[in-house]
Amino acid sequence: MPNDAFLNDLANGGSAETLLATILKYHPDLRAPIDVVAIAHRAGITEVRDLETDAFASALITNMAKGEAAILCAPGLSAQRRRFAIAHQLGHFLLGGQPVDRQCRNRDLAETRRDTPTRKAEMHANRFAAGVLMPKPLFVASVAGLGKPTVTHLPDIAATYHVTLEAAVTRYADLTQTMCAFLFVKDGVLRYARPSRFFPALSIQAGDPIPASVKSATPNDRIAWLPAEARDWIQISRHTRQPRLTMQILSKANGFQLVMLFVNAAAERRADEEAEKEATEKPSFGQRR
Incomplete structure (x- = not known):
């Protein structure tokens, strides 16, 4: 499929979930760890480079009149946090219509609240970033292959997807049944x-x-x-x-x-059923008149 069809579908995406579905549609052979820089370039990001300051974790700089958009990351970020920062700014670039310049701090890249417009925007960008770096079909299948849940799986998952432990845990908590x-x-x-x-x-x-x-x-x-x-x-x-x-x-x-x-x-359902059964079958004794 031509690249402009991909861009057209992204432009009509709207929500993080729709955008992620579009990315999976045009990248059916994704394997962990995800090449987020390649996806960003194909989605319209012209440059990914370091910031000249560490005052922010990452930034999005756009000049849509020239068709240019750059993602900048703090030079001190670990490789895992840099990948998440790139995916986060790609989320800002694609979500909410016309892209605007962004400067995000570390706390923004961990935002889960939605009680203000700013926090809600950061939360949606984080959900998008997690979905890009840990696509749901791949993630669910790899977790299922690990067997019964255990805390020791989480560092292995983080290593597989080349993300931080915090990002792997958050994605696991979001998707697990x-x-x-x-x-x-x-x-x-x-x-x-x-x-x-x-x-x-x-x-x-x-x-x-x-x-x-x-x-x-x-x-x-x-x-x-x-x-x-x-x-x-x-x-x-x-x-x-x-x-x-x-x-x-x-x-x-x-x-x-x-x-x-x-x-x-x-086990909890069985215990509740037993407790309800016991309460139902328990004899009641009326007072003799």
Whole structure:
């Protein structure tokens, strides 16, 4: 198919999901790690180069009158963060109609909120970037090939797609069908969490100290599924049955920890059915008149 057909379809894309579907349509043989620079060039980016300052993580500079658009990245970025920054700015370039110049900081490349127009735009660019670097069909298939979920899969996934661990975890949480949550911890304090869509609401917030059972874990500990106290992590009402929660802890020597919380959804459904059955069959005794 001619390149202008690809550009025409991108111009009619609109949403991040439609744009990603268009990229997959014209690049059916994508393999990890994705060549994001090649995709950017084909999508209309004329240049990818370093910024002259590290005040921003990345920037988009456009001159549509001349048909020029450049993506610039801070010179100190790691290769993985640079790839995400390029994909992020490509998202800005393609989303929302007429491209405008952008200057994005590191926090913008991690934005997940949508409570202001600026945050919403950054969030959409991040969703697009994740979809370009970790295309859903490839990602889902590679995760399924790893077998049962475990926290040790995440560094391998990040290496396969040549992205940061944070980006791999966020994509995993977005696409998985399991009830799990990932918590990034530094020196005993929660930095941020990435729950899957099916996981119960967390009670622990960014900046909170983590339970002692996690803080005491070391890099030398064998990684295994451990019982976790549900009330330490998730919101449970007084009249709600406490789910059986397990966790794995990946600890690094620099005080960094990645905690994976897991709820067996099938086992929870069976437990709920048993509790309902028991409540239904329990005899009731009326008072004798």
